[in-house]
Amino acid sequence: MIVTYDQEVDAIYFKLTENKIHSTEPETDRIIIDYDNNNNIVGIEVLDFYYLVRKGLNVADLPFPENERLTACQYFNIPVTA
Template identity: 80%
Template sequence: MIVTYDNEIDAIYFKLTENKIDSTEPETDRIIIDYDKDNNIVGIEVLDFYYLVKKGLTVNDLTFPEQHKTTASQYFNIPVAV
């Protein structure tokens, strides 16, 4: 898994596979999921990431495959600047 964070727009992207993105679907107004042609998750983008973590968002609120939940959960312990 590759994780990138864009500080300017407060968005984090969890890239789970190297598969080509075939479609993108909003899960909520702040969570966007990319899928491959076989409907497998390629990546998950979380907009307003620090705000959502501060409000209590956890890795369990996102659609991560089980093998990525432990790795992803470390990003939910990032100190939030108020």
Template identity: 55%
Template sequence: MKITYDKDVDALYIEISRKKAIESDEVEKDVIVDYDENDNIVGIEVLNCVKKNKDKILPALKEIEKVSV
């Protein structure tokens, strides 16, 4: 699993599998789930991540940046 955050567009992506996504579904506002050819979840994208959850997300993102470096 890999977690990335793009601060330019305020999007968090959780990569669950390296398989290619062939379909995506917005399961709720600003939450998109990517599926492979067998309908397995390969990733989850959260748009407007910090904007909606600033107090909860910012500390976690700082920890992710430390681990990703």
């Protein structure tokens, strides 16, 4: 998993595979999922990430593959100072 965070806009992207993005679907107005040709998740983008974490968003709310959940958890447990 490769994770990028843009502090200026409070957006995080979890890149789960190197597969080419075939389609992008909004899960909600702040959560966007990228899929490959086989409908596997390539990446998950969360806009207003720390705002949503403060409101209760956690790793269980997103469609992470089981083998990536532990890695993803560390990003949800960072203390929010904004």
